[in-house]
Amino acid sequence: MKTKKKKKTGNVILHIVMFALALIWIYPYVWLFLASVKPSAEIYTRFWPTKFTLEHFKFILESAERMNRPFVRAFFNSLFVSVTVTLCVMLSSAIIAFALSKYKFRARDGIFNFIIFQMVFPGFMFTIPMYILIRNLRLLNTYSALILPSIMSGWGIFMLTQSFKGTPDDYIEAAKMDGASDFFVIFRIMVPLNNSAMAIVGLFTFIGIWDNFMWPLIVIQDYNKMPLSVLLATFNHEYGAYIGPIMAGAVIQTIPMVLIFIIFRKAFLQGISMTLK
């Protein structure tokens, strides 16, 4: 009886501790957000502002333009590049994964093993040679430099192939019996049946590209083509004194990632346990 009671208090304490830790973990975000809406003088001194202001957002969206730091444009650059890459990766991965999982041909296992082999090499090994490739293609300082190197993903193909293998062939054969084309089978049968794997590939690709920093830092020098991450970093280096606007920029950079995480949180959780297999 006594141990049961002890267990119960232990459980209550555990809940309190975990909730407190959870709050500590989101505290930096809350602080960042509040910092972006309070007067500059209070950023370091007060947690809760005496008054709320949108001047920092106004500054970064309007005045920064006149300083030749186009943040609105940078936001749409990031959005355009991330969405394009994500769509391309999902599309190409689905088509190729379908071929690798549902067609029988001699080179199949070879190609699949090659994809796994590729994943052994860390990306940073290729940074400089990739820069040379993009330079030789005369694509430096273009959106293509940000998009082309990522439009297909070995990891995406791998994930979807694994998932597609689990879909019974009967569905496909039944559809083909009714005269369905391959494209119909891929996009009307395979993709909906494997929507969680599709969501994982899309989510991780989007976050990876939106957050990408080193690569665009190297290949984009033109302020008009910079993604938000790079423009924010250069602005932070050049105008470090404008703390308020920098915080506002950081909030804008963070919002899409947090938003997409909250929307697709289920896929995210599944993705973590899936990488185990």
Added chain:
Amino acid sequence: MAKKNKNLAKKEAIKGFSISSIYLVYAAIFWGYPFVWLFILVFSKWKFVGKPQFVGFKNITRVLSDPLFWKTVVNVFRFMLYYIPLVLLGAMLFAIALNKLKYGKTFVTLSFLVANVSSGVAYSIMFSNLFAVNGPVNRLLYNLFGVTIPWFSSPSLAMFSIALIVIWKFIGYYGLILYAGLSAIPESLYEAAELDGANGFTKFFKITLPLLNPSIVMVMVLAITLAFGIFTEPYMITGGGPMRSTLTPMMHMITTAFQRMDPTYAATMAVFVAGISFGMVWLVRKIMEREVDLV
């Protein structure tokens, strides 16, 4: 009928191969071509213009005797020394606590995971201000204990502080990997152990830890790979300083290639770093990986 089937199979094989070969063509351009260039770079001298000049093993011997390069490698090891034990312990406690939590599991999980989707640039800015010399964290410390801590400006502390913020980012992610492993352990094992009179301590070291081995190795591999590729945080927060105590191989590689205009040397360093990282992963697997069988 048999012939028709054979024809169909052949048609299918051609189709399958031609679809997959789209990827092969793409990989030839965006993986094969850079791969070949990597080899050329390692054995040549070249400054982005003209033709690469073959120099044999000169780049490699230069890396071996370059104190700055090895300092960056030591910096990564210092980072791992702080990062891996703390994040592993934290993630483990997180996973165990989550397993025992009855209410608010989703809230706790999401709070820890939302840290993981923070943008590298944005969270570096956020923490460099939170932990600034006169920032909010130091203000709180000063009010409570009368001390301030030079988080990012002391050479002996800067790398530790960077490790701390990366821990903030990854503890939830690693914790969930461990949690997934934890919830796969059948309850009956613990019950059987309890019948044999095992206490919590024995249960943890004889059941939980051995059965969690694959998940722990996975987290270790992820953490090592991350450590060798770290770039954004030191680039944004410390710029590699103070006294190069947070200069990482990636930062060194990028400045060598694009500011000192020495891509051949930078590429050679990249190969070395990849080799060391690979070696570490191999070592961890060799030492830690155990065959686990669930009876």
